[in-house]
Amino acid sequence: MTLTATTRSSMVTRIIPDVLFDVRRPQRLIERSVMVYRRSPMVIFSGFFEPLFYLLSMRVGLSSLIGDVEVGGRLVPYAEFVAPGLMASAAMNGAVFDSTMNVFHKWKHARLYDSLLATPLSAGDVAVGEIGFAVLRGVLYSGAFLVTMLALAMVQSPWMILSLPACALIGSAFAAMGMACTTFMRSWADFEYVPAVTLPLFLFSATFYPVSSYGDWSWVLQLSPLYHGVALVRAANLGEFSIGVLGHLAVLVSVTVIGVAVTARRIETLLLK
Amino acid sequence: MAEPLIEARSLVKRFDSFVAVDGIDIDVQPGEAFGFLGPNGAGKTSTMRMIGCVSPVSAGSLTIFGLDPRLDGRDIRSRIGVVPQMDQLDAELTVEENLIIYARYFDIKKGEARRRTSDLLDFVQLTEKAGDKVDHLSGGQKRRVSIARSLISEPELLLLDEPTTGLDPQARHVLWDRLYRLKERGATLVLTTHFMDEAEQLCDRLVVMDRGKIVAEGSPRSLISQYSTREVLEMRFGRDRNKEHLDEVEAVGERVEVLPDRLLVYAADGEGVLATLRERNVVPDSALVRRSSLEDVFLRLTGRSLAD
Amino acid sequence: MGTPAAFRVAYRDLLIYRRVWKANLAGALFQPLMYLLGIGLGVGALVDKAPDSASALGGVSYLAFYASAIMATTSMFTAGQEALWPMMDGFRWSNAYRAMISTPLEPTDVVTGVAVYFACKTAVGATGVAMALTLFDDTRSWGLVAAVPVAVLTGLAFALPLTAWTSTRDSDRSFPPIMRFILIPMFLFGGVFFPIEQLPDWLEPVAWAAPLWHGVELCRGIILDSIGPAKATLHLLVLIGFAGGGWVVCTQTFRRTLRP
Numbered sequence: 001m002t003l004t005a006t007t008r009s010s011m012v013t014r015i016i017p018d019v020l021f022d023v024r025r026p027q028r029l030i031e032r033s034v035m036v037y038r039r040s041p042m043v044i045f046s047g048f049f050e051p052l053f054y055l056l057s058m059r060v061g062l063s064s065l066i067g068d069v070e071v072g073g074r075l076v077p078y079a080e081f082v083a084p085g086l087m088a089s090a091a092m093n094g095a096v097f098d099s100t101m102n103v104f105h106k107w108k109h110a111r112l113y114d115s116l117l118a119t120p121l122s123a124g125d126v127a128v129g130e131i132g133f134a135v136l137r138g139v140l141y142s143g144a145f146l147v148t149m150l151a152l153a154m155v156q157s158p159w160m161i162l163s164l165p166a167c168a169l170i171g172s173a174f175a176a177m178g179m180a181c182t183t184f185m186r187s188w189a190d191f192e193y194v195p196a197v198t199l200p201l202f203l204f205s206a207t208f209y210p211v212s213s214y215g216d217w218s219w220v221l222q223l224s225p226l227y228h229g230v231a232l233v234r235a236a237n238l239g240e241f242s243i244g245v246l247g248h249l250a251v252l253v254s255v256t257v258i259g260v261a262v263t264a265r266r267i268e269t270l271l272l273k
Numbered sequence: 274m275a276e277p278l279i280e281a282r283s284l285v286k287r288f289d290s291f292v293a294v295d296g297i298d299i300d301v302q303p304g305e306a307f308g309f310l311g312p313n314g315a316g317k318t319s320t321m322r323m324i325g326c327v328s329p330v331s332a333g334s335l336t337i338f339g340l341d342p343r344l345d346g347r348d349i350r351s352r353i354g355v356v357p358q359m360d361q362l363d364a365e366l367t368v369e370e371n372l373i374i375y376a377r378y379f380d381i382k383k384g385e386a387r388r389r390t391s392d393l394l395d396f397v398q399l400t401e402k403a404g405d406k407v408d409h410l411s412g413g414q415k416r417r418v419s420i421a422r423s424l425i426s427e428p429e430l431l432l433l434d435e436p437t438t439g440l441d442p443q444a445r446h447v448l449w450d451r452l453y454r455l456k457e458r459g460a461t462l463v464l465t466t467h468f469m470d471e472a473e474q475l476c477d478r479l480v481v482m483d484r485g486k487i488v489a490e491g492s493p494r495s496l497i498s499q500y501s502t503r504e505v506l507e508m509r510f511g512r513d514r515n516k517e518h519l520d521e522v523e524a525v526g527e528r529v530e531v532l533p534d535r536l537l538v539y540a541a542d543g544e545g546v547l548a549t550l551r552e553r554n555v556v557p558d559s560a561l562v563r564r565s566s567l568e569d570v571f572l573r574l575t576g577r578s579l580a581d
Numbered sequence: 582m583g584t585p586a587a588f589r590v591a592y593r594d595l596l597i598y599r600r601v602w603k604a605n606l607a608g609a610l611f612q613p614l615m616y617l618l619g620i621g622l623g624v625g626a627l628v629d630k631a632p633d634s635a636s637a638l639g640g641v642s643y644l645a646f647y648a649s650a651i652m653a654t655t656s657m658f659t660a661g662q663e664a665l666w667p668m669m670d671g672f673r674w675s676n677a678y679r680a681m682i683s684t685p686l687e688p689t690d691v692v693t694g695v696a697v698y699f700a701c702k703t704a705v706g707a708t709g710v711a712m713a714l715t716l717f718d719d720t721r722s723w724g725l726v727a728a729v730p731v732a733v734l735t736g737l738a739f740a741l742p743l744t745a746w747t748s749t750r751d752s753d754r755s756f757p758p759i760m761r762f763i764l765i766p767m768f769l770f771g772g773v774f775f776p777i778e779q780l781p782d783w784l785e786p787v788a789w790a791a792p793l794w795h796g797v798e799l800c801r802g803i804i805l806d807s808i809g810p811a812k813a814t815l816h817l818l819v820l821i822g823f824a825g826g827g828w829v830v831c832t833q834t835f836r837r838t839l840r841p
Contacts, residue, residue, distance in 0.1 A: 060780060
């Protein structure tokens with residue numbers, strides 16, 4: 001029965017965004033972003049510097065005050081300890097900025113998504129495409145950060161190359177979550193609350209000091225998606241992987257999937273009514 | 274007769290308890306220019322959004338190209354072009370880039386997209402604006418870019434939602450000219466408007482909508498002959514005095530409408546009616562005889578004027 | 582006698598501020614508090630464990646060192662951001678300042694009014710931070726009261742020169758780079774997180790030229806009672822120089838933009 005077959009396939013696409021069946025369509029949105037930024041490369045370029053300034057500040061300042069810290073039974077200069085944390089945080093901050101302010105502008109002011117939905121693109125394509133670009137941009141910055149660490153001889157293991165996919169995953173988790181939250185925002189005033197979430201995450205995700213410093217409170221770290229990202233990048237830098245890595249990966253992947261699904265659903269209910 | 278491109282039966286659109294479209298039937302044939310005429314809030318845009326597959330059908334049936342929007346929305350959308358009521362151009366891109374990226378959304382190859390873009394910019398007479406940011410264009414130019422963009426996928430059906438609302442008269446005529454050429458090439462156009470002159474200029478056939486329902490259907494000419502007279506005499510007697518001569522006027526006209534600022538007398542021969550009234554000492558401050566228009570049809574059908 | 586002209590200008594900004602001050606103050610307090618806990622206490626524990634860190638910090642705990650600087654940085658960010666987008670709004674977007682000078686107000690009144698508004702806003706933020714600092718033994722002192730006007734002055738030393746820049750701009754395009762390349766680097770290298778003596782020799786003089794460093798040193802010295810009158814006067818003069826110089830330039834640029 002062809003009728004039931006089509007009905008069933010549409011039931012499936014209602015539950016799993018049908019974007020999973022064709023990845024070419026979301027790419028069109030990435031193409032659009034590239035087209036936009038090609039004209040203002042400075043916007044992209046200047047984004048490299050903020051994480052680098054943080055890294056240098058840690059190196060010349062805190063690292064010489066603190067000296068070495070103990071991580072996993074070995075002593076590491078503070079700057080090298082904190083660098084993976086900064087790298088992961090930069091991936092988070094970039095993704096959040098792209099998926100909140102930028103997306104809100106395109107949604108409410110430029111009405112971009114209304115015009116996209118009139119084409120063969122679907123709500124899922126829009127969600128994945130926008131998140132995809134945020135990730136791409138984040139990986140670019142992470143790459144630059146990694147090169148700087150190499151230049152300053154702060155990389156400890158060749159496995160550090162894996163920090164790039166790890167940062168891509170951090171980026172996609174936060175971009176997906178950020179975009180999902182953005183679909184609930186009513187006005188620009190709501191964006192005041194974004195730093196209320198990202199700042200505590202930045203400061204309290206074992207970014208600046210080892211898990212052991214948290215003492216009895218270390219379980220709270222598990223609630224921070226950024227902590228899982230920091231743990232991955234740190235493991236890559238040391239080249240020491242434990243079974244826990246799988247758990248960190250699972251958390252970030254789940255956050256991404258939930259974020260994409262919520263975003264696609266919200267676009268559908270808000271724009272396709 | 275060919276199979277209709279759009280076929281709606283008892284089509285309903287509901288938003289919570291509000292019924293925007295209340296059981297309408299439509300058939301649009303290939304090559305036709307079909308119009309929805311009605312005031313704001315009549316349900317025109319809701320109908321267009323359902324046809325464009327960006328708004329689910331609440332009840333009744335709707336097929337486009339024989340396909341069901343619920344199941345084949347993506348396929349339908351890939352075969353239609355849409356010009357929305359408010360321009361939704363990509364303000365971050367140039368005119369040319371707007372068209373190229375839109376073509377990419379339809380999975381059209383880059384080279385082909387470029388070729389079509391230059392043809393279409395030529396068609397809407399904006400070739401010299403190709404490199405400009407969309408923000409810098411006038412309202413009429415933006416609307417022409419929207420039309421060019423909607424044509425980039427070579428759609429079998431073009432949906433235009435109030436294509437000339439908000440434009441100055443000159444820009445409207447330029448736009449009508451372009452749409453008329455499309456029509457001559459055999460494109461199927463579906464448009465909504467609350468301008469009578471626009472409907473008369475562009476539509477082969479139209480439906481008059483009011484409060485979610487279709488109140489009349491036909492060609493502009495047949496609607497006028499069915500619901501109005503050949504001519505209309507408009508008279509002004511000054512504020513609050515329009516009703517004073519109502520009895521005498523009703524005696525000579527086929528039908529009379531009293532508007533706040535004037536009286537409309539429907540008759541085959543407007544000048545004749547005016548002469549008769551003058552003989553009977555009914556002398557208005559000003560009088561004008563004109564041909565009957567769709568505005569009169571709407572007034573007759575709904576008791577309200579369209580400008581409301 | 583009528584209301585002084587500058588207050589009539591500030592009144593408009595304060596009207597807007599009155600509607601958002603709660604969220605604004607919450608934000609202005611939240612951020613320094615988070616940094617106090619995250620960096621001051623957290624990183625502080627690591628720093629204080631290191632053997633020779635105390636001498637590098639002038640014999641105080643890291644928390645005291647860092648927390649005493651926060652009054653100045655909070656003012657810098659509050660006033661600095663105020664001098665960018667909201668100023669642009671007054672000049673180009675909502676044209677509020679243009680509307681003002683078509684009344685009996687002069688461009689100079691607008692400058693002074695804006696400065697009064699900056700001062701009010703940073704005073705609220707600085708007072709909030711001062712109250713937060715009373716929570717910690719290391720920073721609880723009467724010096725906090727005197728540090729509030731210093732923090733306000735630090736804010737003005739930043740915001741007035743920035744306002745002069747904003748008043749000559751057509752768009753906000755240059756603002757993100759200003760945040761990235763001026764405000765953030767000053768925050769990171771301006772003696773807030775570590776003494777500037779640790780900077781490479783060639784970079785140290787650059788920090789001297791930054792108004793933030795003077796504000797940070799003065800606030801820190803007053804709160805921790807660790808500064809002599811000569812040094813204090815010097816820092817104060819530099820801050821007054823930046824703020825006063827900014828005011829003078831503003832009167833020129835405002836006039837040129839508003840009355841071309």
